[in-house]
Amino acid sequence: MSHGRRRPIQIGWLLASITRQPLIASLDFYCLIASQLQMAGCSTYVLTEKEFTANANQLISISNSIGDNWQLHHFKDGDVDCYLSKRLTKDLKLSPSYEGESVLDLEEENEVEDDVNTLSTASVGELCTFEYHVMYSSSYAAPVLYFTAYWQDGHLLSLEDLWASLSKIYQCRLRADRWTFVTQQEHPVLHRPFYQLHPCKTGLLMALMRECKDTQSSHGDGIIRNMLVSWLSTVGPVVHLDIPVQYGISIQDHK
Amino acid sequence: MNTSVKSQLQFVPYNSALDPGFWHQLSQKKLDVYGLDEELKAITGFYTNGDADSLPSRVNLDFTAFNKNASIPPRCYCCNGFIKNTNTVDGFKSCDKKQLLQQQADQIWSDITSGKAIEDPSLLSKLLLLTFADLKKYHYYYWFAFPALCYPCHVDTITTPSQIDEVFTEKQIAGLLASFDEVCLPKQIGYFLVSEDVDDTLRVLHLSQFDQLHNSGKKIMLGFCDPCTLKTNPGWPLRNFLALAANQWSSKLGDEITVICLRDRFKDGKRNVSHSILLKLRFVDAQSVTECPKCVGWEKNERQKLGPRMVNLSANMDPIRLAESAVDLNLKLMRWRLLPELNLEKISTTRCLLLGAGTLGCNVARCLLGWGVRTVTLVDNATISYSNPVRQSLFVFEDSLHGGKPKAETAAAALCKIFPGVKARGICLSIAMPGHSVSDSIKDQVQKDVRQLESLIDDHDVIFLLMDTRESRWLPTVIGAAKQKIVISAALGFDTYLVVRHGVKKRQLTDSSSTDTSIPSVIPGDKLGCYFCNDVVAPGDCAKSRTSNVVDIVNGYAAADTSAKDEHLTKDFSAPLGLVPHQANSWFLVKISQSDAIKFSIRQMYSMLTAPRKEQFTIIEAYEKDGFDFLLSAFNKPKYLEDLTGLTKLHEETMDEEIWGFTDDEDD
Numbered sequence A: 001m002s003h004g005r006r007r008p009i010q011i012g013w014l015l016a017s018i019t020r021q022p023l024i025a026s027l028d029f030y031c032l033i034a035s036q037l038q039m040a041g042c043s044t045y046v047l048t049e050k051e052f053t054a055n056a057n058q059l060i061s062i063s064n065s066i067g068d069n070w071q072l073h074h075f076k077d078g079d080v081d082c083y084l085s086k087r088l089t090k091d092l093k094l095s096p097s098y099e100g101e102s103v104l105d106l107e108e109e110n111e112v113e114d115d116v117n118t119l120s121t122a123s124v125g126e127l128c129t130f131e132y133h134v135m136y137s138s139s140y141a142a143p144v145l146y147f148t149a150y151w152q153d154g155h156l157l158s159l160e161d162l163w164a165s166l167s168k169i170y171q172c173r174l175r176a177d178r179w180t181f182v183t184q185q186e187h188p189v190l191h192r193p194f195y196q197l198h199p200c201k202t203g204l205l206m207a208l209m210r211e212c213k214d215t216q217s218s219h220g221d222g223i224i225r226n227m228l229v230s231w232l233s234t235v236g237p238v239v240h241l242d243i244p245v246q247y248g249i250s251i252q253d254h255k
Numbered sequence B: 001m002n003t004s005v006k007s008q009l010q011f012v013p014y015n016s017a018l019d020p021g022f023w024h025q026l027s028q029k030k031l032d033v034y035g036l037d038e039e040l041k042a043i044t045g046f047y048t049n050g051d052a053d054s055l056p057s058r059v060n061l062d063f064t065a066f067n068k069n070a071s072i073p074p075r076c077y078c079c080n081g082f083i084k085n086t087n088t089v090d091g092f093k094s095c096d097k098k099q100l101l102q103q104q105a106d107q108i109w110s111d112i113t114s115g116k117a118i119e120d121p122s123l124l125s126k127l128l129l130l131t132f133a134d135l136k137k138y139h140y141y142y143w144f145a146f147p148a149l150c151y152p153c154h155v156d157t158i159t160t161p162s163q164i165d166e167v168f169t170e171k172q173i174a175g176l177l178a179s180f181d182e183v184c185l186p187k188q189i190g191y192f193l194v195s196e197d198v199d200d201t202l203r204v205l206h207l208s209q210f211d212q213l214h215n216s217g218k219k220i221m222l223g224f225c226d227p228c229t230l231k232t233n234p235g236w237p238l239r240n241f242l243a244l245a246a247n248q249w250s251s252k253l254g255d256e257i258t259v260i261c262l263r264d265r266f267k268d269g270k271r272n273v274s275h276s277i278l279l280k281l282r283f284v285d286a287q288s289v290t291e292c293p294k295c296v297g298w299e300k301n302e303r304q305k306l307g308p309r310m311v312n313l314s315a316n317m318d319p320i321r322l323a324e325s326a327v328d329l330n331l332k333l334m335r336w337r338l339l340p341e342l343n344l345e346k347i348s349t350t351r352c353l354l355l356g357a358g359t360l361g362c363n364v365a366r367c368l369l370g371w372g373v374r375t376v377t378l379v380d381n382a383t384i385s386y387s388n389p390v391r392q393s394l395f396v397f398e399d400s401l402h403g404g405k406p407k408a409e410t411a412a413a414a415l416c417k418i419f420p421g422v423k424a425r426g427i428c429l430s431i432a433m434p435g436h437s438v439s440d441s442i443k444d445q446v447q448k449d450v451r452q453l454e455s456l457i458d459d460h461d462v463i464f465l466l467m468d469t470r471e472s473r474w475l476p477t478v479i480g481a482a483k484q485k486i487v488i489s490a491a492l493g494f495d496t497y498l499v500v501r502h503g504v505k506k507r508q509l510t511d512s513s514s515t516d517t518s519i520p521s522v523i524p525g526d527k528l529g530c531y532f533c534n535d536v537v538a539p540g541d542c543a544k545s546r547t548s549n550v551v552d553i554v555n556g557y558a559a560a561d562t563s564a565k566d567e568h569l570t571k572d573f574s575a576p577l578g579l580v581p582h583q584a585n586s587w588f589l590v591k592i593s594q595s596d597a598i599k600f601s602i603r604q605m606y607s608m609l610t611a612p613r614k615e616q617f618t619i620i621e622a623y624e625k626d627g628f629d630f631l632l633s634a635f636n637k638p639k640y641l642e643d644l645t646g647l648t649k650l651h652e653e654t655m656d657e658e659i660w661g662f663t664d665d666e667d668d
Helices: A013-016 A024-039 A049-066 A160-163 A167-172 A199-211 A227-237 A246-253 B020-032 B088-092 B098-115 B170-183 B206-217 B237-253 B319-337 B344-348 B359-371 B407-418 B440-458 B471-482 B558-572 B618-626 B627-634 B639-643 B646-653 B656-667
Strands: A071-072 A083-090 A128-137 A142-151 A180-186 A193-197 B013-020 B042-049 B058-061 B074-087 B127-134 B139-149 B155-157 B190-194 B202-205 B221-223 B257-262 B266-267 B270-272 B279-283 B293-297 B309-312 B351-355 B375-380 B424-430 B462-465 B486-492 B496-501 B582-589 B599-603
Touching: A049 A071, A049 A083, A049 A128, A083 B558, A128 A227, A128 B279, A142 A160, A142 A227, A160 B221, A180 B139, A193 A227, A199 A227, A199 B639, A227 A246, A246 B344, A246 B558, B013 B020, B020 B127, B020 B190, B042 B127, B058 B462, B074 B190, B088 B127, B098 B127, B098 B139, B098 B237, B098 B293, B139 B237, B170 B190, B170 B202, B202 B206, B206 B221, B206 B237, B221 B462, B237 B257, B237 B279, B270 B486, B319 B344, B319 B424, B351 B359, B351 B471, B359 B375, B359 B407, B359 B486, B375 B407, B375 B440, B407 B424, B471 B486, B471 B618, B471 B627, B618 B627, B618 B639, B627 B639
Parallel strands: B013 B058, B074 B127, B221 B257, B351 B375, B351 B462, B375 B424, B462 B486
Antiparallel strands: A071 A083, A083 A128, A128 A142, A142 A193, A180 A193, B042 B058, B042 B074, B127 B139, B139 B293, B139 B309, B155 B279, B190 B202, B190 B221, B257 B279, B266 B270, B486 B496, B496 B582, B582 B599
């Protein structure tokens, strides 16, 4: 198989420009292709630790230039020493599904006073913060997306809240499938419960991306790709994580 | 454009925003470092001016808040302060909030008057956090304050705030940003000065350059990174900044003070500051004060009252709750992947009674845990012997010392140790057996035991018969059938096993006189037999006759057996799975090919328990009619059951060879 004269395509973006349902389409597409690749005995894409680190650094530098707030964290544990993280605060127009226990019998304090220069804002709905961590898994030789979401007081969203927050289209599509790729795991570094997009299909998805060729391209010279970005742009939007198209443009511009 | 109105300037307060990791860290600090220490400890929060419209301004604290040199995320600005963690809820309530806040105000005021805050403007952003952590319940009480000096007490807006792009040209804004990125961004400084050069370019300068700027006669504007997104009001950081300006530069700023509230966000990868606002302000009474001005800043709670908040994190942090949810999630995973119709709630609320806590009982109990069952009661009257732990997976060597611990209680305790979310109970109880005569001296005890067994069966949904003898299964079989419970019987031999789900009879049988002897394709559940139904020998004292149905012998197949059994149970609750095999038996001999290894068969209700066709339910009816007296007869008279059910007659009518021949055929 020749890999020359190929250009990476961010399938998610491509389909996003055609339809308003990018992820559903692309995930279906991927699952189909992935299973075919698997049946045909195609190997998965092996993302080396070195490539992961290089990809992560490139992602960070683009993120910094477009203010996307990704951060790189280094830790000394095993052979892979960095992970990416990003926080995103959203008003989901949902309220927490857990019951607020009224164990708070503390009477309102009179000793603290209000003042006229403070704008009394109307009660705002509970905000929700999504936190995404991208780590390298040496056993899968693939990146792994961990995520969690919490209300403003630090209380985690239940998985039900989380699914309810997704758009109707995804909910429909994922009703049967959601457990096939989301599991709960302890964060390898922080040792707190996180959800994880299971990496078992990631290698196949990346193998597919490598095979993708932009037939519209007039200049098919050499490949500039960032597998990490390609993969993230595809799976991220399912869990509110959007990867702006600037990443793709910047990667191309690096030529 | 700008209408000239005078109104008092109002500031938009912060909201606190916490990360789960913050609570994890606080718990750890309390346990490992703070102990009973209630002194103030330094913590670091941060705010951003990059929020999308309509998001309220927030000070965030995450798991790095306790770090000495906490790094702040990019494009965020630090808000340092202190945490006071009280030891009791009373300490939390009674602590002097006014004084706590005043301490911080004094510090800010001294930093302003000494000029220290000019050198390090981050001293203007402060936070105070009062907490009480109930680590047993994982309840956290907390109350934030973002101290702000009420000085000058009165600030008027001369004109309504305008958007930055209404006042400055695109080029000027670009210059402002370039200059900001150079001066403020790398060090994440949230307060700055802006000067307008002769060629209209805007330049960002450090606060310490004020005098230099002033001397050069340039117009000076104040600028700060504004976490607020409202078009009409500035955010909280401006309060202490104005206090600094009024105290230090009041005379030099002139009557009209211009403030740039810089809001700096990225949308779709493009930087945008056009939603920044410009304020024209006048200090109404900025007379110099020597004493620290009044300070405000306690956060309102979710009811919009000045008061503390509480968050219950037991579901996120209590290891027991975490284990429970992880087990459930695992099962849900299985349901979604393999058995979408599986009713997990029904399984988890099913109460299981395990009669026998030996090899079978231990393994069935563990498998039930795996299936999410939360109520398990074990019954056994034996103690753990030296040979038990290797096969009986809930026991260890120590349990067999000093005569051995009671099996049922020890097994229940082990279950709780394995999974604290389970309600496990162990009961030491003997089960009376037919053919084992009951003397008058123990009659009362036996009657009491039978009553206890009856009430246990009443209180459970599924009864597992996991004893080591055939005849000990008889009594619970009868009671279970009479009470219409699901009864699952398992027996284990050296190289064979048998699992039967007993039929549950209907009260009225519509077709009881049917004499059709052909093998039906479907046998309704109420016509399925039980462990004893097809037997032609009534249960008796096998220990006396040394027959081969003593189970629980050396074998390693309990797990295979028990999983077949649990499958029975789960299938009972998930009708959509289709036909449930009624009975599974298997041989573990090598000569039998893999595909033949497990044989599912169906026992139709015939003989012993529910009696031959003409006298169906003989035994159940006798039990229901005569109760303990009937049982006593069965226990005491060896031939009683065979006589009652007509087996004696059957034996007389049939050649023994034929019977055995028939049995052999069935076993093929």
